Amino acid sequence: MPPFDLILRRARLQDHSVPQDIAIAAGTFAAIAPRLDATAREEIDCSDRLAIPPFVESHIHLDSADTAGEPRWNESGTLFEGIEIWRDRKQKLSIEDVEQRAIATLKTQAAQGVLHVRSHADVSESSLIALKGLLAVREEVKDWMNLQVVAFPQDGLYGSPQQLELMEEALKLGADAIGGIPHYELTREDGVRSLQQIFDWAEQYDKLIDIHCDEIDDDQSRFLEVMVAQTLRRDLGSRVTASHTTAFHSYNNGYAQKLLGSIRRTQLNCVANPLINITLQGRTDTYPKRRGVTRVKELWQQGNNVSLGHDCIRDPWYSLGTGNMLNVAHMAVHICQMTGREQVKACLDMVTHNGAKTLNLDDRYGIALGRPASLVVLDASDEFEAIRTQAAALYTLSHGRILACTPAARPKLFLPEPSPRL
Numbered sequence: 001m002p003p004f005d006l007i008l009r010r011a012r013l014q015d016h017s018v019p020q021d022i023a024i025a026a027g028t029f030a031a032i033a034p035r036l037d038a039t040a041r042e043e044i045d046c047s048d049r050l051a052i053p054p055f056v057e058s059h060i061h062l063d064s065a066d067t068a069g070e071p072r073w074n075e076s077g078t079l080f081e082g083i084e085i086w087r088d089r090k091q092k093l094s095i096e097d098v099e100q101r102a103i104a105t106l107k108t109q110a111a112q113g114v115l116h117v118r119s120h121a122d123v124s125e126s127s128l129i130a131l132k133g134l135l136a137v138r139e140e141v142k143d144w145m146n147l148q149v150v151a152f153p154q155d156g157l158y159g160s161p162q163q164l165e166l167m168e169e170a171l172k173l174g175a176d177a178i179g180g181i182p183h184y185e186l187t188r189e190d191g192v193r194s195l196q197q198i199f200d201w202a203e204q205y206d207k208l209i210d211i212h213c214d215e216i217d218d219d220q221s222r223f224l225e226v227m228v229a230q231t232l233r234r235d236l237g238s239r240v241t242a243s244h245t246t247a248f249h250s251y252n253n254g255y256a257q258k259l260l261g262s263i264r265r266t267q268l269n270c271v272a273n274p275l276i277n278i279t280l281q282g283r284t285d286t287y288p289k290r291r292g293v294t295r296v297k298e299l300w301q302q303g304n305n306v307s308l309g310h311d312c313i314r315d316p317w318y319s320l321g322t323g324n325m326l327n328v329a330h331m332a333v334h335i336c337q338m339t340g341r342e343q344v345k346a347c348l349d350m351v352t353h354n355g356a357k358t359l360n361l362d363d364r365y366g367i368a369l370g371r372p373a374s375l376v377v378l379d380a381s382d383e384f385e386a387i388r389t390q391a392a393a394l395y396t397l398s399h400g401r402i403l404a405c406t407p408a409a410r411p412k413l414f415l416p417e418p419s420p421r422l
């Protein structure tokens with residue numbers, strides 16, 4: 001057998017019962033077997049550690065990342081104060097400012113095994129600086145990070161007279177997907193109209209769709225059903241993503257059941273952002289206080305594709321955040337009450353395989369022969385332990401080369417000598 005570029009020895013894979021050797025050549029997976037009698041320029045002993053495909057960040061706002069406190073802190077903690085603060089901060093945006101913060105954030109993510117990121121770019125500002133900055137970043141990082149950019153009209157599609165023109169310009173400049181925010185439009189009718197326009201553009205410009213949908217505690221906010229109808233009638237299926245959908249939490253169960261069934265028919269993707277929506281939602285409630293995260297467990301149980309996002313890292317909406325997708329999955333386990341053994345594993349899928357479906361990565365993703373040799377070796381023996389301990393990414397491989405490594409943390413304990421027994 002010819003020598004390979006790299007062999008990982010004794011890696012635990014999700015679909016194998018015994019550890020596997022994984023050989024890599026020319027940036028792709030070349031052989032996978034319990035024991036490979038072959039040599040390579042470099043070998044890594046995984047010692048029965050879990051190897052999974054890279055983490056997928058399905059939903060983040062890189063243009064606002066790392067701006068918390070600028071020009072002021074969000075003291076109410078609400079979505080709407082966040083939008084007000086961002087409206088002020090974005091007056092000071094420059095391409096360099098966006099690039100510098102976005103690349104720093106992507107490096108933080110890559111160091112933790114994230115190699116696919118979908119970022120929204122606010123296109124409600126007249127120079128499209130956030131979008132242009134992120135499109136430049138997409139090009140700059142393409143050798144080590146797959147970045148998708150969504151043209152997102154933060155202030156609404158009808159928020160200003162020139163917004164429609166700005167959206168089309170953003171699509172022509174090369175945005176991967178079209179965003180929207182129907183619940184933030186002035187009327188229900190405007191929200192519906194905005195979705196029709198977005199779906200028209202998606203067909204006209206051949207773009208993916210990712211809508212900030214029903215991110216509000218109002219149980220009358222029902223734009224997800226409009227997305228479902230548009231997706232079905234235009235047969236766009238998995239090219240469409242509904243993000244946040246926090247009002248789903250507050251719908252009556254009869255309506256929610258109907259909606260779950262129709263989502264299943266469409267194949268559209270749902271993205272939940274548990275870190276941020278557990279802090280943003282329910283702010284006007286006294287007690288009982290709603291959790292405000294969409295119905296992740298029920299969507300998953302009915303076979304819908306659900307993935308998870310960080311949404312924000314140190315910005316006007318959420319001043320915390322680490323970029324670690326296991327942190328996101330861990331939070332989902334708790335908020336969505338997915339503590340069953342299979343349910344915990346499902347939450348790991350939501351930051352890996354399911355995210356890949358949301359991003360339409362198809363055969364560019366997964367540990368399989370012929371695919372790009374990108375993976376993460378976690379300091380954990382299985383999926384459950386990975387979530388429980390929020391395991392470190394010992395090695396992150398991108399297209400066959402080591403992109404990042406984190407030494408395993410093994411704390412030393414210095415216990416006092418036991419007291420002599422009397």
Ligand code: FE2
Pocket residue numbers: 059061120212243311
């Ligand atoms: Fe968002």
